[in-house]
Amino acid sequence: MELSERKKRILQIVVDDYIDTAVPVSSKGISEKYMSNISSATIRSELSQLEELGYLTQLHTSSGRIPSNEAYKLYVSELMTKKKLSAKELNYIKNIFLEKADNIENVFKSAVKVISELTNYTSLAVSSKEDTDKLREIKFFRFKPETALVLIVTDYKLLKDNYISIPKEMTNEQLEEANGLINKLFVNKSFSEICSMEVDFNENFYGYKTIFVNVIEALKVYFFEGEQEVVMEGEDKILRHQEYADVEKIKEFLSVITKKDKILSLLTEDNKDIKINIKIGEDGYEHIPKDCSVVSATYTANGKKLGTYGVIGPSRMDYQKVIAVLENVGSIIESILNKDN
Amino acid sequence: MELSERKKRILQIVVDDYIDTAVPVSSKGISEKYMSNISSATIRSELSQLEELGYLTQLHTSSGRIPSNEAYKLYVSELMTKKKLSAKELNYIKNIFLEKADNIENVFKSAVKVISELTNYTSLAVSSKEDTDKLREIKFFRFKPETALVLIVTDYKLLKDNYISIPKEMTNEQLEEANGLINKLFVNKSFSEICSMEVDFNENFYGYKTIFVNVIEALKVYFFEGEQEVVMEGEDKILRHQEYADVEKIKEFLSVITKKDKILSLLTEDNKDIKINIKIGEDGYEHIPKDCSVVSATYTANGKKLGTYGVIGPSRMDYQKVIAVLENVGSIIESILNKDN
């Protein structure tokens, strides 16, 4: 059933007011503050119908109404008015990126920081794994007799923390030769091309079979199972919000955000067609704590996905502000990184 | 004034019991549980003298005694008995490092995890900046027309996130030539040697003056101002301890541990001569929240400092356990890394 315009308006008021004050919204309050032409009794009957429809709940029989998750969803998709950031906030964003736009890593870190500062929520980001990225160079450094650090540089980044084991008896010269051969074969190919290369494991790979197999294995591990870097900022911001006045809640929240894999799945399960993704607690998203919301956006530049940025906070979240910040930061990052390439 | 043996024993009992139970310790309790040959009245007079001396305090006139920071300090330096880890705990440590001992990065991360798991406190680590480390290779990757990623590999690690700006008009061939020259000059020198090299800035550096200057600058920045990596684990562990049942306390704690620079100074201001460093809230350590303690140890292998590891938690900390864990993890790491090099 489609809601009447007045019901929508009332629902919008309830959500706006509750987001703002965190206090259950009463019929009298609505009538006095927002709809002085309608009596509280009328609003009362509207509210009880909205409750029947599942958009509102009460903490107890004689309390005001608070929005349900359904209400938040409707609010975000239909009821909410878009908000613009203040000139001060926009300047803040621009200045941060002016200072720290020299490389992609710094842009990444600054973005996370800005988002947390401006929204007052814990912000999160993961960099995208980009399988169209082409390999630029592979280089071995023998750190220990049987282990080498493998640096893998692509057009966009340097992959860290890749190690392979090498035969003890291999000389440094042989290792270098193998390094050269691997580069010849792999450079300018994408990860997926390399991984799907018709590799004949019976072939001897110019005598360096073990090394070749190990490198391919390392790439596969990196690409398919490898840990993605999760950056987080403002873990303490959550405490500024009223719903986290209770130690048990804090416990639950912290236990989620200290688990990297949970965060990762929160940010990567996005619907790719939508620019801003919103996940509101409970329904289907097992990793989100009850009464929690995750809002995220994936940024792209030059046709490549850069990463997914977002915030996590109570479902009573200032969606207007969060969405405005994510959109603005996004467009600034994208313009910086599109510009000079 | 030197404490009598009995006062020491009583103080030890109070600290042990308080660490264990978090409940103010009463004269009756001491007499019944630990000193059945002495009456509570006698203990009462001892306690009030210990209070006079500054080792104990009371929450209110009719409560039991709790240890002061002075008491914790004395406890750690004189009163505490050393504890051994259980076979189960020792096995846990060994198994973790068996699995993940393939490279120094993984050892680092595993250590932080193990320490947090076994102690039930938030654990921290910073890797040491080692100025005796010799440069092994420098390599440029031009990512953008005017920026290059500079990989700096030393005998022990790969330095990340170093970028220099390069003249736009420079060709890739010239950049490579410059790279070769820099390697010739710098390889096998330590950071401090390079930074103190008599560099004649009027000289042309084979025509690549800008690049040379920028690389030296990058090294200096990295070495003198560069951010050190701080790793943290178990940020939520703090909530398991009674003193953090209060949201304000949690706020304070989180606001400290989310500030990287504060953590850094907590771990690096150590007295280098002592193996285990203990800092107990308030006195002189401005970055430690009130009623907080930091216990840390610096690990070395092959004569090189690897990093400083520690935990942060309430001053009512299980020092016995923490110290035992830090010592055991330390000796295992050191043996692993000494072994194969």
Next chain:
DNA sequence: AATTAGCACTCAAGCCAAAAGAGTGCTAAC
């Protein structure tokens, strides 16, 4: 001189009842 039993005193914490206040639902009138 050190130790101890005994007792008065203090203070936190738990409990209960009463009062205040904010909201709602319902009904009857407009």
Next chain:
DNA sequence: GTTAGCACTCTTTTGGCTTGAGTGCTAATT
């Protein structure tokens, strides 16, 4: 369909009362 009025519900606050754990002091004991 809207509204005023009123009874009813439930939370929150307050204050008093009780209980109990613990101390400090004093006088007796060893």
